[in-house]
Amino acid sequence: MEVYLIKDHFRIDGLTGEVIEKEFSGDCVKHGKSIVLESARNEYVSFQVVFDTKGQKISKVNIDYSDLRGVGTISRNEYETYIEWFHKVNGKYIPDALIPYGKTNLEFKVPLDEEYLRNQRVGALWVDLFIPEETQPGYYGGKIKVDVDGTTHEFEITVKVHDVALCNESRIYADLNAYADSISAVFPRVAENPDRYNDGSYFELERQFHRMAYEHRCIFHYLPYRHSGIVVDSYAPEIEGEGLDIRVRSWERFDRHFGPLLDGTAFEGTRRGPAPIKFLYLPFNFCWPADFTKWGKKGYRTEFRRIMKEFTRHFEEKGWTETYMELFFNHKKRYRFFPFDGDETRFQEDGVIFEIFHDYVKDIFDETDAKFIMRTDSSWSYGLHYRQKYADICRLWVVNSLIFSWFPESVRPMKEKGNIVFIYGGSGGLPASLLELFVWPMKAVVYGIDGFTLWNSTGFGKADYLETPFALGSEIYWYPGVRFGLNGPIPSIRLKALRNFMQTGDLMKMAEGTGKLDKIIDVINEHFHADENFWWREKPAFINDPPHTWTNAGLSDAAAGYREPVESPAKTEKIKIETLKIMDGGEGK
Amino acid sequence: MRVLDIDNVARIGLMYIDGDKFENVMTDKFSLDYDDVNYIHDDFNELKIALLKLERINPDLDISTVLWQLRPDNSNLAVPVIAGGQGRRPAHLITPVNPEMKHVFTTGESAKRVTDEGFISHYYALRDSENRIVGVLEIRENV
Numbered sequence: 136m137e138v139y140l141i142k143d144h145f146r147i148d149g150l151t152g153e154v155i156e157k158e159f160s161g162d163c164v165k166h167g168k169s170i171v172l173e174s175a176r177n178e179y180v181s182f183q184v185v186f187d188t189k190g191q192k193i194s195k196v197n198i199d200y201s202d203l204r205g206v207g208t209i210s211r212n213e214y215e216t217y218i219e220w221f222h223k224v225n226g227k228y229i230p231d232a233l234i235p236y237g238k239t240n241l242e243f244k245v246p247l248d249e250e251y252l253r254n255q256r257v258g259a260l261w262v263d264l265f266i267p268e269e270t271q272p273g274y275y276g277g278k279i280k281v282d283v284d285g286t287t288h289e290f291e292i293t294v295k296v297h298d299v300a301l302c303n304e305s306r307i308y309a310d311l312n313a314y315a316d317s318i319s320a321v322f323p324r325v326a327e328n329p330d331r332y333n334d335g336s337y338f339e340l341e342r343q344f345h346r347m348a349y350e351h352r353c354i355f356h357y358l359p360y361r362h363s364g365i366v367v368d369s370y371a372p373e374i375e376g377e378g379l380d381i382r383v384r385s386w387e388r389f390d391r392h393f394g395p396l397l398d399g400t401a402f403e404g405t406r407r408g409p410a411p412i413k414f415l416y417l418p419f420n421f422c423w424p425a426d427f428t429k430w431g432k433k434g435y436r437t438e439f440r441r442i443m444k445e446f447t448r449h450f451e452e453k454g455w456t457e458t459y460m461e462l463f464f465n466h467k468k469r470y471r472f473f474p475f476d477g478d479e480t481r482f483q484e485d486g487v488i489f490e491i492f493h494d495y496v497k498d499i500f501d502e503t504d505a506k507f508i509m510r511t512d513s514s515w516s517y518g519l520h521y522r523q524k525y526a527d528i529c530r531l532w533v534v535n536s537l538i539f540s541w542f543p544e545s546v547r548p549m550k551e552k553g554n555i556v557f558i559y560g561g562s563g564g565l566p567a568s569l570l571e572l573f574v575w576p577m578k579a580v581v582y583g584i585d586g587f588t589l590w591n592s593t594g595f596g597k598a599d600y601l602e603t604p605f606a607l608g609s610e611i612y613w614y615p616g617v618r619f620g621l622n623g624p625i626p627s628i629r630l631k632a633l634r635n636f637m638q639t640g641d642l643m644k645m646a647e648g649t650g651k652l653d654k655i656i657d658v659i660n661e662h663f664h665a666d667e668n669f670w671w672r673e674k675p676a677f678i679n680d681p682p683h684t685w686t687n688a689g690l691s692d693a694a695a696g697y698r699e700p701v702e703s704p705a706k707t708e709k710i711k712i713e714t715l716k717i718m719d720g721g722e723g724k
Numbered sequence: 725m726r727v728l729d730i731d732n733v734a735r736i737g738l739m740y741i742d743g744d745k746f747e748n749v750m751t752d753k754f755s756l757d758y759d760d761v762n763y764i765h766d767d768f769n770e771l772k773i774a775l776l777k778l779e780r781i782n783p784d785l786d787i788s789t790v791l792w793q794l795r796p797d798n799s800n801l802a803v804p805v806i807a808g809g810q811g812r813r814p815a816h817l818i819t820p821v822n823p824e825m826k827h828v829f830t831t832g833e834s835a836k837r838v839t840d841e842g843f844i845s846h847y848y849a850l851r852d853s854e855n856r857i858v859g860v861l862e863i864r865e866n867v
Contacts, residue, residue, distance in 0.1 A: 363807070364809070365810070422809065427772070427776060427809065428773045428776050428777055430769050431769065468762070468763060469758045469759060469761055470807070471790070471804050471805065471806055471807040472772075472807045472809075473768075473772070474749075474763035474764070474765045474769060475765060482762050484765070487765075683760075683762070687759070
C-alpha cells in the first residue's frame with residue numbers, strides 16, 4: 136500500500152497505477168511526505184491523494200485536514216474533497232467524474248464498485264483548497280492525515296500565497312456550449328415529469344449546470360432551439376396573434392426560467408458571488424417569432440421586429456442590462472430546413488441573412504440599454520468577412536481556432552470595432568492530456584482575444600457515461616450525479632483543471648495594458664518553444680480560393696503541417712508560478 | 725363534412741409545390757459531401773413555404789414533410805432536398821431508396837411505409853410541368 140500526493144495536472148490509471156500522460160510520466164512527482172503549492176489570493180489550488188493498493192482492498196478511509204497557519208490562518212473549511220471515478224477508455228481506467236466526498240451515497244473504498252471495477256488497484260481523491268482574498272501573502276503550513284483501514288498516513292502541505300489577488304470576474308470567457316434540452320434525458324426523475332418545463336423542476340436542474348459552470352470560471356451556453364427553428368419549451372415567452380397583432384402574451388414562465396440568471400441571484404452563495412450571466416442565446420431564429428410562411432413579406436419583418444422590441448423593453452424594465460443577448464442563427468442548410476447557412480457561412484451568397492436581420496433589428500439594438508447583439512460563428516469565410524460589412528453587423532465572433540490562426544491581422548480591426556472574439560474547437564476527451572485544456576486560455580492571452588468556446592459540453596449520448604462516455608468524453612465536462620443520489624451535475628477532473636488553468640489565464644489578462652503582459656507572453660512562448668509560426672500559422676495556398684471550394688481534406692492537410700502545442704502538463708504549473716511572480720512585481724524567472 | 729385525411733392533404737399540397745422549381749433547386753445535384761449542398765434561395769423558400777402550409781392544412785394532423793430526389797447518377801440513392809417545419813431532422817445524408825419510395829418514383833402511385841422507428845410515412849409523386857416525376861413528397865405521421 137502506497138499513499139502519495141500528486142498535483143492537478145496529471146492523472147493516475149486506476150487499473151495499473153501508471154501515469155495517464157505516459158509520455159511525460161517522468162514529470163509526475165509523487166509526493167510521499169509533503170507538497171508545496173503556490174497560489175494567488177482568491178484562487179483555488181488543487182492536488183490529489185492517490186492510494187496505490189498494490190492489489191489490497193481498502194474498506195474505509197478518513198481524511199482530516201488541519202488549518203493552514205502562517206501570517207494568518209487558512210481555515211480547514213476551505214478544503215473540498217471529491218472521489219475520483221475511473222472510466223474505461225482505450226484500455227485504460229482514466230479518472231474523470233468527481234463525486235463529492237461524504238455528501239453522497241458513495242463511500243470511498245477500493246475497489247469503488249465491486250462489479251464495475253473489480254480489478255481496481257488505485258483509488259484517488261481530488262482536493263480543492265480555496266485561498267480567500269483576505270489571506271495575507273506568505274507561507275502557510277498544515278497537515279493532512281489520511282487514515283486507511285486503521286493505518287495513518289500524514290502529509291505536510293505548504294502553500295505559498297502570493298500578493299496578487301485573482302479577479303472575481305473572468306477576463307477570459309470560457310464558453311461551454313450545449314443544445315437544449317440535452318440534460319433532461321440523463322436525469323430520469325426530471326425526464327419522467329411531463330410538467331418539468333412548468334413546475335420549476337427543470338429550471339432548478341438547468342440552473343445547477345449554470346452554477347457549476349460559473350464556479351469553474353466558465354459559462355454554460357445553451358442554444359434554445361433546434362435546427363428546424365422550433366424553440367424548446369420554456370425558452371421563449373408565449374406569444375399570440377400575428378402580423379400587426381403579434382404580441383407577447385405572457386412573460387411569466389420565461390421570467391421564472393431566466394430571471395435568476397439575468398439578475399444574478401442564481402449565483403448567490405458561490406465563491407465568486409452573484410452576478411448576471413455574461414451571455415445568453417436569444418430564442419429568435421428563422422422560424423421564431425416570425426412565421427416563415429411570410430418570409431420575404433412585410434409581415435415577416437413586422438413580426439420579428441415587434442417581438443424583438445418587446446424583448447428589449449422587457450429587459451430594460453427588469454434591469455437586465457448586463458448580459459449579452461445574442462441573436463444567432465444556428466441553422467445549417469445541410470439539414471435541409473433552410474436554403475442558407477446562418478452558422479459557418481461557406482457560400483458567400485448566404486451572407487445576405489446577416490444583412491436582412493441586421494436591417495430588422497439595428498435601430499432596436501441601438502436604442503436599448505440592454506446588450507442585444509448579433510453573433511456569427513465563422514470558419515471558412517472568416518478571412519473574408521472580418522474585412523467586410525459583417526464586422527460592423529456582428530458584435531460577437533466565434534471563430535474556428537485553426538482558421539483564426541491564419542489571420543493575425545484580423546485582431547486589431549476587430550478590437551477597434553469593439554467586437555468580442557472567441558475561438559472555438561473540440562476536445563480530445565478523456566484520453567487527451569490535461570494540457571489540452573491549458574492551451575485554450577493561453578491562446579486567448581497570446582492572441583489578445585476574449586475567450587473560447589468548447590463544443591460540446593452536454594453530449595451525453597446514450598452510452599453509460601460512468602463506464603465509457605460517449606465520444607470518449609470529448610463532448611462532456613460534467614456528469615449527472617443521479618447514480619450517487621444527486622439530482623444535479625457533478626464536476627470532472629477536466630472541469631477542475633480547466634478552472635485552474637482559467638485562473639492562470641485570468642491572472643495573465645489582469646496584466647493587459649501593462650508591460651507585464653509582454654513578459655508573461657514571453658514565458659508562455661519559452662515553455663512552448665514557440666516561434667512566430669507557432670500560435671499564428673502560415674496561410675495555406677488555397678486561402679485565396681473561394682471558401683466554398685475548400686475541401687475538408689485540404690483543411691486536414693493544412694492542420695497536419697503545423698506543430699501542435701504538445702508539452703508536459705507540468706508546464707502548466709511552471710507557467711503559473713512564473714506568472715504569479717511577474718504579477719507580484721518580481722522578475723518571473 | 726369531408727375529412728381531410730393525409731391523402732387529401734397531399735393532394736391539395738401538391739397543387740402548390742412547383743415541380744419545375746424543385747427539380748433544379750439544388751445547384752449541384754452531384755455533390756457528395758453534405759457541406760457542399762447549396763440552393764437557389766428563392767425557389768427553396770417558395771417550396772419550403774408550400775410544405776409548411778401543407779403541414780397546416782388539417783391542424784388535427786401531426787405531420788412532417790420532406791421532399792426527395794433521386795441521385796442523377798444512381799437511382800438507388802435518395803437525397804432529402806427540403807424539409808418542412810417540424811422538429812424532425814431528416815436524414816441529411818444520401819440514403820438508399822426504400823422499396824416504397826422506389827415504387828412511387830417508378831409508377832407515380834402513392835405508397836406507405838412503416839419506418840424502422842415505427843412511424844408511418846406516406847409517399848406521393850411530385851411532377852413537373854411536363855408530367856414527369858421529379859421527386860417524392862414524404863408525409864410522416866408523428867405518432
